[in-house]
Amino acid sequence: MRRKVGVFAVAVVLLLAAALAPAMQRWAELANQDVRTGDTAVNEAGLDGLAALSGVERFTDTPYGLLRTDHPADPTPQAVTMLDPATGAAVWYHRRWNWLASQPPVLSHPQDLVALTGPRADDRGDFQVRVLRVRDGEEVATAGFDGSPGTLLALADDRLLFAEDGSAVFHVYDFGGNLLWDAEMPPGCEGNAAQVAAGRVALLAKCVPAPDRPVARDYVLAFDLDDGATAWEQEVDKAAEVVPDSFLVSGDTVLIDSRIEHRVTDGPFSARRFEHQLIAYGLDDGAERWHMRDQSFGSTNSSACGGTLHLSQPTAALGAGVAAGGEARADVPKAERRTVQIIECYTAKDREGSWLGVMSYDADTGERLYKKAVRLGYTPLDPEVARGWGTVLPDNRAVLAADQSLDPNRPDCHLYEVAGGDVAEVALPAAGTEGTAVPANWCHDAQISAVATGAAISYVDEDGTRGIAVVS
Numbered sequence: 001m002r003r004k005v006g007v008f009a010v011a012v013v014l015l016l017a018a019a020l021a022p023a024m025q026r027w028a029e030l031a032n033q034d035v036r037t038g039d040t041a042v043n044e045a046g047l048d049g050l051a052a053l054s055g056v057e058r059f060t061d062t063p064y065g066l067l068r069t070d071h072p073a074d075p076t077p078q079a080v081t082m083l084d085p086a087t088g089a090a091v092w093y094h095r096r097w098n099w100l101a102s103q104p105p106v107l108s109h110p111q112d113l114v115a116l117t118g119p120r121a122d123d124r125g126d127f128q129v130r131v132l133r134v135r136d137g138e139e140v141a142t143a144g145f146d147g148s149p150g151t152l153l154a155l156a157d158d159r160l161l162f163a164e165d166g167s168a169v170f171h172v173y174d175f176g177g178n179l180l181w182d183a184e185m186p187p188g189c190e191g192n193a194a195q196v197a198a199g200r201v202a203l204l205a206k207c208v209p210a211p212d213r214p215v216a217r218d219y220v221l222a223f224d225l226d227d228g229a230t231a232w233e234q235e236v237d238k239a240a241e242v243v244p245d246s247f248l249v250s251g252d253t254v255l256i257d258s259r260i261e262h263r264v265t266d267g268p269f270s271a272r273r274f275e276h277q278l279i280a281y282g283l284d285d286g287a288e289r290w291h292m293r294d295q296s297f298g299s300t301n302s303s304a305c306g307g308t309l310h311l312s313q314p315t316a317a318l319g320a321g322v323a324a325g326g327e328a329r330a331d332v333p334k335a336e337r338r339t340v341q342i343i344e345c346y347t348a349k350d351r352e353g354s355w356l357g358v359m360s361y362d363a364d365t366g367e368r369l370y371k372k373a374v375r376l377g378y379t380p381l382d383p384e385v386a387r388g389w390g391t392v393l394p395d396n397r398a399v400l401a402a403d404q405s406l407d408p409n410r411p412d413c414h415l416y417e418v419a420g421g422d423v424a425e426v427a428l429p430a431a432g433t434e435g436t437a438v439p440a441n442w443c444h445d446a447q448i449s450a451v452a453t454g455a456a457i458s459y460v461d462e463d464g465t466r467g468i469a470v471v472s
Contacts, residue, residue, distance in 0.1 A: 057466070058388070059083075059458060060105050060114070061449045062134050065091060066456060066468070067105060067114065076101040078116045078130070082137060085449070085456035088433030088468050092137035096130070098122060102148065108155050109197045109249060113140065115160070117152050129160055131175060141175035149173070153194035154201070159225065161201060163191040172201070172228065181228035186210075189219060195249035199225050200283050202254050204247040218242045220254060222286060232286030240277065245387065246309040248340070250363065253289065254281040255340055257309045273299045274306050276342055278361060290366030297357045297373075298346040304383040307344035310392040311363065335396045338363040343390035343398065345379055354379045356389060358398045358418055370421035377412065378403040378444075388447040391455065399426070399455045399471075401443040413443035415457065415471065428457065432467035442469075 059066035062082075070079040070093075078096040083089065094116070102118035114134050120126040127145040129152065132138065143160060149171060150162040159180070163170040168189050171182040185191060189207040196202075205219040218236040223229065236242055239260050246257035258277040276295040281288055297307075312335070340363045345356045357373035380386040389401045398418040405412035415426045432438055442459035449456045454472035461467045 058384070058447050059449065059466070060107065062107065062114070063111050064134050065451070066449060066458065067134075068466070069101070069104065075121070077121075078118055080105060080116065082134075083468070085451045085468050085470055086433070094130075094132060094137050094139075099128065102127075103151060106152050106155060107134070108157075109195050113155060113157075115152055115155050119148065129177075131155065143173060143175055143177035145177055153191055153203075154196045156196040156225070159196060161194055161196060163194075166190065168205075170203070172225075183223055183228040183230070185221060186213075186219065186233075188213065193244035193247045195247075196225060197249050198252050198283050200231060201225055201228075202249050202283060204242055204244065204256075218258075220247075220256060220281065220286075222254075222283065231284075234281060234286055234288075237277065243306070246307075248309060248311050248314065249283065250311050250314050250338070252283045253363070254283055255279070255309070255311065255363070256281075257307065257342065259306060261306070271299045271301055272303070274344065276307060278309075278340065278342075278366060280363075280366065292361060292366045292368065295342070295359060295368075297344050297359070297371075298355075300346045300354075300379070302345065302379050302381055302386075304380050304386045305345040306383070306386075307342050308387050308390065310341045310343065310390070310398075312339045312341070312392045312396045313394050335394075337396065339369065339392065339396045341392050341398055343400065345376055345386060345389075353377070356400055356402050358390065358400065360396070360398070360418075360421075372418050372421055372423050374400055374402050374414070374416045374423060375404055376402050377406045378408050385445065388445070389443070391448040391450050393450045393455060396420075399448050399450075401446045401448060401457070403441075403443050408444070411441040411444060413441065413446075415443075426471050428471065429469050432459075432469045434467055436461060436467060438467070438469055 057069050057072040059068050066083045066085050068081045068083055070081055071077055078099040078101050081093040082091045084091050098121045100118040100121050101116060106115045112134055114132050116130045125147050127148050129143045131140045133140055150164040153163050154161040158175050160173045168185040168187060169182060170191055172180045174180055185205045186207060188210040189205040191203045191205050193204040201223040203221045205221060207213060207219055208216050215238050217238045220234045222231040224231055236258050240258040242256050242258055248255045256279050258279055260275040262273045262275060273296060278292040280290050339360050341358055341360045343358050345354060347354050354376040355373040356376050359371045360369040362369060390398060392398050400416045402414050403411050404414060415428050417424055417426050428438060430438060439462060445460045447458045454470060457469045458466045
């Protein structure tokens with residue numbers, strides 16, 4: 001009897017599998033199709049529900065709002081939502097649940113396009129790059145590849161720049177996935193930051209020791225966008241490091257912070273001092289336009305306090321303020337003078353305690369304009385936290401967050417703006433855009449972003465999601 005029942009059960013399973021195979025195939029195909037909307041009126045209730053999907057994750061700053069990576073787990077699906085910082089509302093979203101994100105979203109230099117990259121979850125050999133319009137989430141192009149082409153470093157109007165993982169080779173494809181050209185960096189070098197602007201591919205390369213290179217060092221290189229011919233190459237000081245966030249391209253200029261770390265004492269919490277050299281190169285020919293040497297704040301015991309570099313006007317495109325979704329807003333107040341600013345936490349020699357400082361320079365001449373600081377108590381130990389505590393607005397104001405408590409469990413968070421060398425505290429709204437109270441420790445995981453005529457301060461709510469507060 002058991003044998004007969006077993007045979008019958010196997011037969012039923014086989015019949016059901018045969019009957020359901022088309023449905024399963026159809027489901028798999030549907031899972032590989034994206035769902036998106038650019039109009040909140042289409043499905044307002046659904047969008048409100050999507051707004052609470054993500055966990056603790058930083059946003060990608062765009063001129064049209066804050067782009068959030070949803071479900072930032074491992075693996076991460078290709079699921080992003082554009083939020084209007086003024087209201088916290090979701091404006092458009094893009095979902096491909098059966099496609100994984102191989103890296104964070106990549107913005108074009110004018111910040112009008114964003115690329116999502118990664119393989120199909122059920123077939124890792126099927127790799128795609130989806131290019132979306134930042135304004136409304138509309139899909140511009142999809143490029144397919146047989147296996148991963150590497151790490152996407154930059155994109156332009158019709159170009160994708162990939163660096164092979166662990167290799168000195170990089171490739172440029174069009175939006176159809178067709179190889180246009182490839183090139184090699186110096187032996188032992190690997191690209192870790194790039195921008196495409198003014199007909200050039202500008203690359204920051206990290207290089208290990210080689211027969212003709214006795215020590216590790218960084219290079220800044222430029223290639224012609226049309227054919228990949230080497231345009232110019234510049235060596236960075238062998239004692240210095242350029243982190244990806246301190247490699248900036250603005251118009252026809254490449255700006256870097258060539259940073260040297262000086263150890264003052266030894267040990268796990270050794271004192272150190274960061275010496276900054278700001279250098280501006282012409283994007284066309286690599287000529288050095290200006291060089292500011294020996295710029296320093298003071299010593300610190302936290303390696304997270306290495307300093308971040310900011311441009312008040314990183315791109316000339318989209319000069320007017322725009323709301324997420326593409327509607328025009330009042331013009332963003334922009335100063336005639338562009339600035340580049342270093343924001344760093346340190347210990348001052350002439351007064352007690354820790355400080356969060358900002359030094360401002362004229363982006364065209366390198367002239368130092370001012371050096372100011374606000375008091376710190378709790379010093380961040382995570383570089384992401386230190387990076388999130390400051391930004392620069394198009395009108396050259398710097399916005400800084402600081403915890404003045406000496407106890408991480410008893411936060412004393414403050415917000416400041418530095419305008420023309422004058423420091424003033426800014427009141428943070430009691431409630432964020434969702435109407436919930438801003439937590440007392442909002443600055444511990446803060447990310448300050450320049451939006452429209454002010455700044456958006458995102459923080460982690462009690463439920464682990466990110467809230468947003470806006471100040472003008």
